[in-house]
Amino acid sequence: MLTYDFDKRGEKPIYEWLYECMKNDILDGKIKAGEKLPSKRSLARHLEISVITVENAYAQLMVEGYVYGVEKKGYFVSRLEERIAQPKEPPRENCEEQHKKKYRYDLTANSTGVDHFPFSVWAKLLRKVLSEKKTEILMRSPYQGVLELREAISLHLYHFRGMSVEPSRIVVGAGTEYLYGMLIQLLGRDKIYGIENPGYQKIRKIYEKNDVQCRHLPLDKSGLSLEELEKNDVQIVHISPAHHFPTGIVMPIKRRQELLRWAQQEEGRYIIEDDYDSEFRFTGRPIPTMQSIDQQERIIYINTFSKTISPSMRISYLVLPNHLMERYNQELSFYSCTVPAFEQYTLAEFMKRGYLEQHINRMRNYYRSQRDALICALEKSSLADRMEITEEDAGLHFLVNIRTDRSLEELKRRVESAGVRLSWLDEYYYELLEHPPTTAVFNYSGISGEDISGVLKALEEAVW
Amino acid sequence: MLTYDFDKRGEKPIYEWLYECMKNDILDGKIKAGEKLPSKRSLARHLEISVITVENAYAQLMVEGYVYGVEKKGYFVSRLEERIAQPKEPPRENCEEQHKKKYRYDLTANSTGVDHFPFSVWAKLLRKVLSEKKTEILMRSPYQGVLELREAISLHLYHFRGMSVEPSRIVVGAGTEYLYGMLIQLLGRDKIYGIENPGYQKIRKIYEKNDVQCRHLPLDKSGLSLEELEKNDVQIVHISPAHHFPTGIVMPIKRRQELLRWAQQEEGRYIIEDDYDSEFRFTGRPIPTMQSIDQQERIIYINTFSKTISPSMRISYLVLPNHLMERYNQELSFYSCTVPAFEQYTLAEFMKRGYLEQHINRMRNYYRSQRDALICALEKSSLADRMEITEEDAGLHFLVNIRTDRSLEELKRRVESAGVRLSWLDEYYYELLEHPPTTAVFNYSGISGEDISGVLKALEEAVW
Numbered sequence: 001m002l003t004y005d006f007d008k009r010g011e012k013p014i015y016e017w018l019y020e021c022m023k024n025d026i027l028d029g030k031i032k033a034g035e036k037l038p039s040k041r042s043l044a045r046h047l048e049i050s051v052i053t054v055e056n057a058y059a060q061l062m063v064e065g066y067v068y069g070v071e072k073k074g075y076f077v078s079r080l081e082e083r084i085a086q087p088k089e090p091p092r093e094n095c096e097e098q099h100k101k102k103y104r105y106d107l108t109a110n111s112t113g114v115d116h117f118p119f120s121v122w123a124k125l126l127r128k129v130l131s132e133k134k135t136e137i138l139m140r141s142p143y144q145g146v147l148e149l150r151e152a153i154s155l156h157l158y159h160f161r162g163m164s165v166e167p168s169r170i171v172v173g174a175g176t177e178y179l180y181g182m183l184i185q186l187l188g189r190d191k192i193y194g195i196e197n198p199g200y201q202k203i204r205k206i207y208e209k210n211d212v213q214c215r216h217l218p219l220d221k222s223g224l225s226l227e228e229l230e231k232n233d234v235q236i237v238h239i240s241p242a243h244h245f246p247t248g249i250v251m252p253i254k255r256r257q258e259l260l261r262w263a264q265q266e267e268g269r270y271i272i273e274d275d276y277d278s279e280f281r282f283t284g285r286p287i288p289t290m291q292s293i294d295q296q297e298r299i300i301y302i303n304t305f306s307k308t309i310s311p312s313m314r315i316s317y318l319v320l321p322n323h324l325m326e327r328y329n330q331e332l333s334f335y336s337c338t339v340p341a342f343e344q345y346t347l348a349e350f351m352k353r354g355y356l357e358q359h360i361n362r363m364r365n366y367y368r369s370q371r372d373a374l375i376c377a378l379e380k381s382s383l384a385d386r387m388e389i390t391e392e393d394a395g396l397h398f399l400v401n402i403r404t405d406r407s408l409e410e411l412k413r414r415v416e417s418a419g420v421r422l423s424w425l426d427e428y429y430y431e432l433l434e435h436p437p438t439t440a441v442f443n444y445s446g447i448s449g450e451d452i453s454g455v456l457k458a459l460e461e462a463v464w
Numbered sequence: 465m466l467t468y469d470f471d472k473r474g475e476k477p478i479y480e481w482l483y484e485c486m487k488n489d490i491l492d493g494k495i496k497a498g499e500k501l502p503s504k505r506s507l508a509r510h511l512e513i514s515v516i517t518v519e520n521a522y523a524q525l526m527v528e529g530y531v532y533g534v535e536k537k538g539y540f541v542s543r544l545e546e547r548i549a550q551p552k553e554p555p556r557e558n559c560e561e562q563h564k565k566k567y568r569y570d571l572t573a574n575s576t577g578v579d580h581f582p583f584s585v586w587a588k589l590l591r592k593v594l595s596e597k598k599t600e601i602l603m604r605s606p607y608q609g610v611l612e613l614r615e616a617i618s619l620h621l622y623h624f625r626g627m628s629v630e631p632s633r634i635v636v637g638a639g640t641e642y643l644y645g646m647l648i649q650l651l652g653r654d655k656i657y658g659i660e661n662p663g664y665q666k667i668r669k670i671y672e673k674n675d676v677q678c679r680h681l682p683l684d685k686s687g688l689s690l691e692e693l694e695k696n697d698v699q700i701v702h703i704s705p706a707h708h709f710p711t712g713i714v715m716p717i718k719r720r721q722e723l724l725r726w727a728q729q730e731e732g733r734y735i736i737e738d739d740y741d742s743e744f745r746f747t748g749r750p751i752p753t754m755q756s757i758d759q760q761e762r763i764i765y766i767n768t769f770s771k772t773i774s775p776s777m778r779i780s781y782l783v784l785p786n787h788l789m790e791r792y793n794q795e796l797s798f799y800s801c802t803v804p805a806f807e808q809y810t811l812a813e814f815m816k817r818g819y820l821e822q823h824i825n826r827m828r829n830y831y832r833s834q835r836d837a838l839i840c841a842l843e844k845s846s847l848a849d850r851m852e853i854t855e856e857d858a859g860l861h862f863l864v865n866i867r868t869d870r871s872l873e874e875l876k877r878r879v880e881s882a883g884v885r886l887s888w889l890d891e892y893y894y895e896l897l898e899h900p901p902t903t904a905v906f907n908y909s910g911i912s913g914e915d916i917s918g919v920l921k922a923l924e925e926a927v928w
Contacts, residue, residue, distance in 0.1 A: 016749060060748040063857075065686070065716020081721040114598045123594050130587050134578045140775040174638040174778070174802035181645060185673045205798050209649045222529070252529020257545040284524040285480060311604040312805035314638070334669050338638035341776035343804055393527075 015056035033079040104419035109446035145172025152351035174338035194234035198428035216430040223251040248391025263298035297321030418458035479520035497543040568883035573910035609636025616815035638802035658698035662892035680894040687715040712855025727762035761785030882922035
C-alpha cells in the first residue's frame with residue numbers, strides 16, 4: 001500500500017503532504033490511471049493518521065481532478081497526460097538593469113521637485129478623507145469618476161478657463177494616454193485621425209497601437225494647416241491650440257474659427273483640444289479654450305493634473321459634448337473608472353479648498369523664476385550671440401536655436417557627452433528632416449537653480 | 465476714439481477689462497478688420513490709464529490673434545469670421561438622477577464593508593510612504609509599475625500560488641479591464657479570441673469595443689470545451705480555471721493539460737488565466753494555477769486586488785511569459801503606468817509587512833461565516849426542499865437552483881419587487897437560452913449578517 005515519509009513534510013499539514021505525494025505519484029505514473037485507491041479507512045490505518053486527514057487529501061485530489069469517485073465503489077485515478085514538471089525554485093532575484101544613460105543635467109524631464117509639492121496639506125487631506133469618507137472610498141466609484149471631483153473640476157474650468165461645463169459631461173481617467181484609448185473606442189476605429197507634425201510623439205504611437213489611421217499634418221505659423229486637414233480626409237484632429245508642443249505656437253482666433261467651421265461642415269468631425277499646460281502662461285491672461293466658443297458640440301476637451309500637481313498622479317479628464325457624453329453613457333459606461341476613489345476624493349478636497357489654485361500660482365512663479373534665471377544665464381554666456389530663444393512665454397520649456405557650423409548630429413553627441421540631456425526639435429517630427437534645425441527644446445521643470453551654472457558650463461563646452 | 469466704462473469691470477484688472485471690451489468690439493465688427501488701432505500712448509491718454517496697461521491689453525490681443533502689428537506702422541485688426549458667441553453662464557447645477565432602483569438587499573455587489581477594511585493600518589502606511597518616499601512618489605513610476613510592488617507581488621505569488629515569477633515579468637495596471645486592453649494591443653487585433661459561455665460579460669464588451677473577433681465557447685462539466693475551441697479557430701482563450709464565474713467549475717488537471725497541449729500546438733496560441741478570486745477557497749488548499757505548470761510560455765496570468773482589498777482600489781497585474789514581456793518592453797513601454805505611485809508604494813508596504821496575508825485570512829473567515837449563515841438560513845427556510853445549492857466551496861458567491869412552477873421571468877419580477885437584487889445564471893450567457901434555468905447567483909460579499917433574515921423573508925414571499 002502507498003507509503004510516505006511524513007517526517008519530510010516540514011511545516012505542511014499532514015493532509016497537504018499526503019495530497020502532494022499522491023499527486024506526484026499520479027503524475028509520475030507510479031499510481032496508474034484507472035487504479036483504485038485504498039479506502040480512506042484502510043489508508044489511514046496503514047499510515048497511522050486519522051481518517052479525516054486522508055479524507056481531506058482525497059477531497060483535494062478530487063477537486064483538482066487527479067482522482068474521481070464512483071458511488072459505492074471507491075476512488076480511482078484519472079487518465080492524465082504525461083507529467084508536466086512544476087517549477088519549484090523561488091523567483092530569481094531581480095536586478096533590473098539601468099539601461100538609462102546617466103546625465104548630470106536632465107532638461108527633458110517633467111518633474112516636480114520634492115520642495116515644491118505641498119506634502120503637509122496633502123497629508124492632512126488624506127487623513128481627512130480616510131476618516132470622513134470610509135464608506136465612499138471603499139465603493140467602486142461611478143464610471144465617470146466621483147461626483148465631488150467632477151464638481152471641483154467644473155468649477156475650476158469655469159474660474160480658470162472660462163468654460164461652462166456640467167459635471168455630468170466630465171469623464172475622469174488614469175492619465176491622458178488612457179483617455180485617448182477611450183476616445184478611439186468612443187469615436188470609432190474606422191475614422192481618420194490627424195495629429196500635429198511636429199508634435200507629441202506618444203499620440204502617434206497610441207493611434208498606431210490601436211490600429212487607427214493617423215495622418216501627420218504640417219503646421220504653418222498659425223498652427224495646424226487647414227489645407228492639409230482637408231487634403232488628408234481627416235475626420236478627427238488632435239491639437240493643442242493654447243500652446244503647441246514643442247513649437248509653442250498659440251493658435252490665433254482666426255485659425256480657431258476656421259477649424260471650428262471645418263468641424264461643423266461634416267457629421268462626425270471632431271477637434272480634440274489638448275489643454276495640457278495652459279496653467280503656466282507667464283505673460284498676460286491664460287489663452288482662452290476653443291471649447292468655450294464651440295456651439296456645435298465639435299470640441300472634445302482633455303486635460304491632466306500631471307503638469308499642475310505631479311506626473312506620478314495619474315489623473316486626467318475629458319469634457320465631452322452632450323451628444324458624445326450620451327454615447328459614452330450608452331456604450332462605454334461598463335468600464336470602471338480607472339482612478340482609485342481615495343485619490344479622487346483627496347484631489348477634490350484639494351481643489352475645493354483652493355489649494356490647487358494656490359499651488360498653481362506658486363509653481364507658476366517658481367517656473368517663471370527658473371525660466372528667467374536660465375534665459376539670463378544663457379544671455380550672459382559665451383553662447384549669447386550664437387543663439388536665439390523663442391516661445392518662452394508659456395509652458396515649462398522654450399526653444400533655443402543654436403547657430404553653429406557643426407552638424408546637428410555632432411552637436412547632439414557633444415551635448416550628450418558633456419552630461420546634458422536635451423531633446424531637439426527634429427525629434428518631434430514624424431519624418432526625417434532633410435535640413436533639421438539645430439534647435440534644442442529646453443525643459444526647465446526638472447532642474448534646480450543651483451544646476452544652472454553647471455548646465456551653462458557644459459553647454460558652452462559642447463557648442464564651441 | 466475707443467471709449468469704455470471702466471466702472472463696470474468689477475474685480476478685473478484694467479488691462480483685462482480693456483482687452484475684453486476690444487475683443488468683443490472686434491468680434492462684433494464694431495472695430496472693423498484692417499482698421500488701425502490708436503497708438504498705445506494716445507489711447508492711454510484718452511482713457512486716462514497708463515501706457516503699460518494699454519500695452520498689456522494689446523499684447524494679449526496680439527497673442528490670441530485679434531490684432532497684428534506692422535513694424536513702424538502700428539496695430540491693425542485681423543480679418544475674422546462672424547462672431548461666435550461665448551457662453552458665459554456658470555455651469556448648471558448637477559443633479560445626476562439616480563436611475564438605479566433602490567433595493568433593500570443587494571446580492572449582486574462586490575463590496576467590502578467598512579468594518580472589514582484595515583483603515584488604521586492603511587493610514588499608518590500612507591503616512592509612512594508620504595514621509596519616507598517623498599521623492600519616489602513624485603516621480604513617474606516605471607511603465608511596469610514600481611519595483612517594490614512588483615517584488616511584493618512576486619513573493620505573494622510564490623507563497624500563495626506556488627508560482628515562480630521574476631518581478632521583471634509583472635505589469636501593474638489600473639484594473640483588469642485596462643489590462644485586457646493592453647493585451648489586445650500586445651497580442652494583436654487580428655487574432656480570434658475565445659471566452660467562456662456563460663461567463664463574465666464585461667470581457668465580451670471589451671473585446672467588442674476593441675473591434676476584436678470574439679467567440680463564445682460553451683462549457684462542459686470540466687469547463688471550456690476543447691472541441692469548441694478547435695472548431696472556432698480560436699487563437700487566444702480567456703479562462704478562469706481555479707473558479708469559473710458564475711458556474712464555479714474548477715477545471716480538472718486533465719483538461720488543463722489538454723488546453724496547454726492545444727496552446728503548444730501552434731505559434732501564437734495563448735491562454736489568459738484569470739485568477740480573480742482564488743484567494744477565497746473555503747475548503748482544502750487553493751487550486752494551483754495553470755501558469756505554474758506552463759513550460760512553453762503559453763500562459764498569461766492576470767489577477768487583481770479588487771476582491772482581496774477593495775474594488776475601489778484600481779490595481780491589477782499581468783504576469784507575462786518571457787517572450788511576451790520582451791515584446792511588451794519593445795512595443796508598449798511608451799505607455800505610462802496607470803496606477804498612482806503613491807498607491808503602489810502603500811500597497812507594496814501592505815504586502816511586505818504581511819498585512820495582505822492577514823487581511824485575506826480574516827476576510828476568508830468572514831466570508832465563510834457569511835456563506836454558512838446564509839446557507840444555513842436557506843436550509844432552514846420554507847424554501848429548503850424547493851432548492852439546491854451548488855458551488856459553495858469558493859469565491860464570494862454560490863448558485864441556488866429553485867424548483868418552481870413559475871417562469872423565470874415571473875420569478876425575477878417577484879424577487880425584485882420583494883426588494884432583493886439577485887443576478888441569474890441565464891444573464892451570463894451570450895445568447896438567449898430556450899430553457900433558462902431558474903438558478904440564481906447569490907453573491908454574499910455585500911450583505912451583512914443582520915440582513916440575512918430579511919433576505920430570506922423576502923425570498924420566501926417571492927418564491928411561494
